[in-house]
Amino acid sequence: MPPNPTSYDTASEMAGGPGTLEGMKRLWTPAWIARHVAMVVLVVGFLCLGWWQVTRAASGNTLSFGYAIEWPVFAGFVVFVWWREVRHTLRGTRTERPTPAPSATAGSEPAAATAGVRRPVRVSRVPVPGDGVQDGDLAEYNRYLSWLNANPDAKPGDYPG
Incomplete structure (x- = not known):
């Protein structure tokens, strides 16, 4: 029976997709093994x-009931993290198409390329002159810090000032 075209997932048949042998090869590197x-x-x-x-709890150790629940939760967490990393690695094999940036009209300010990326802020590092x-x-x-810098092996208690 041929697959239903409305529900058939063709993404797994793309070269390097998650369901292909090329995509699965990423999970058989020495680090992944x-x-x-x-x-x-x-x-x-x-x-x-x-x-x-569980066997300790059955023999009368009531504290072991809590641990009997805790250890399988730890095992489930390990499986969860492992599965998440596998999915992340397999999704990284796809080539994403970048979305075209909207064109700016004359006189308008350019839109931010990405919402999460900001331009760096420049801060003047020149000290502000005071009243003198x-x-x-x-x-x-400042003299103490200069002395510590000039004498790196000295202890702060050795400061003569």
Whole structure:
């Protein structure tokens, strides 16, 4: 029976798409194999620890009831993170088409390219000149910092001033 064209997903048949062999090759690199193995070891270990806590709880240790629930939750979290990373990696193989930026008319201000990206703000790093009077405590502190900079091996308690 041919697939229904209205519900058939052709995205998985694109070159490098999530369901193709080329897309799945990204999950068989040495780093991903280590992640798969770590996920299996952690899930099996957490479920074994959960079963161990169930047997302790059955023998009368009431505190183990909480741990018997906690360890499978940890295993579920590991599976969740692993699945999310797999999906993220497979979605990264698709080539996204950039949306064309709207053209600006003469006299109008250009629109921001991306809502989350802002232009850097330039801040003057030149000290603002005051009345010419310098605070005595500030001058003493600056001398202290200059002495610490000139004597990097000295302790702050060695300051002669």
